[in-house]
Amino acid sequence: MERLKKHVDSIFSRYKEDKQIRELKYEVLSNLEAKVEDLTSNGMDYNEAIKTAINSIDNIDYLINGNKEVYITKYKLEYLQMILIYLLVGWIITIPLSILRQGILINFILLISSIVTGIRYLSLRKKNGDFIHCKDFINLQFSLKIRKIAWSIWILFIIIYLVFITAIQFGSNVWFSRPVIIDGPYQFAILLISYLIPLISVIIPLYFSLAPKLIIKYEVGEDNEDKE
Incomplete structure (x- = not known):
């Protein structure tokens, strides 16, 4: 799951890490890992599942409190x-x-x-x-x-x-x-x-x-x- 972690780190890179950002990173990473497990359990190749999960989220700006x-x-x-x-x-x-x-x-x-x-x-x-x-x-x-x-x-x-x-x-x-x-x-x-x-x-x-x-x-x- 290292690729997922790197992806999550990259999409959060523009934000200074604080409690809110750490919690969001953990939540997003957990959701991506769950998505990969769900896809692989349904027969998808592991690498393809990783790629699909990564492509499913490339922006988290809307998740940040106060962002408009x-x-x-x-x-x-x-x-x-x-x-x-x-x-x-x-x-x-x-x-x-x-x-x-x-x-x-x-x-x-x-x-x-x-x-x-x-x-x-x-x-x-x-x-x-x-x-x-x-x-x-x-x-x-x-x-x-x-x-x-x-x-x-x-x-x-x-x-x-x-x-x-x-x-x-x-x-x-x-x-x-x-x-x-x-x-x-x-x-x-x-x-x-x-x-x-x-x-x-x-x-x-x-x-x-x-x-x-x-x-x-x-x-x-x-x-x-x-x-x-």
Whole structure:
């Protein structure tokens, strides 16, 4: 039965082994072994029975908790489209900041990211025919978990950054009990920008927030099939 075990290991290879995966592997292997025994008891050659059992199951994605079958091309297209919009909005917002010599690097990174994302989107959109109806499995539970982690890290980053920039800008004033003096609107604008620039990074948690919504939107089912 070594061939069966290798086959089971191969179809589970994309998943990190945990309690659920171990139990599923054991269950699938047991079912395949039972199938081989049933086939051989009915007169089939042993090697042919092994081959038949292996051919009977080549995908276990539907067995994994939280896995949803989606129209993967449509999912990717809208994902890229939304990310492109986020990047372009961020790039446009940071143009005035670059004029004030603040956020020049961020503005450049957003521009390059927009171009790369746009190229990927257009190249995927050019594909047509049956490719647009391709299906694959994505784990909704994992996407929800990653979304929660991304937002938690972002909020923590913003809090730490605001405390840091405040300490840099006003630490000595507070320490020596000196009044805070802002010399004119230009200095005020520069100070304000230093606080606002990190908020552009909200694009990152927004990126991870898209997945659960699009998984639900493009899940294979009667509602989506009616739109075909």
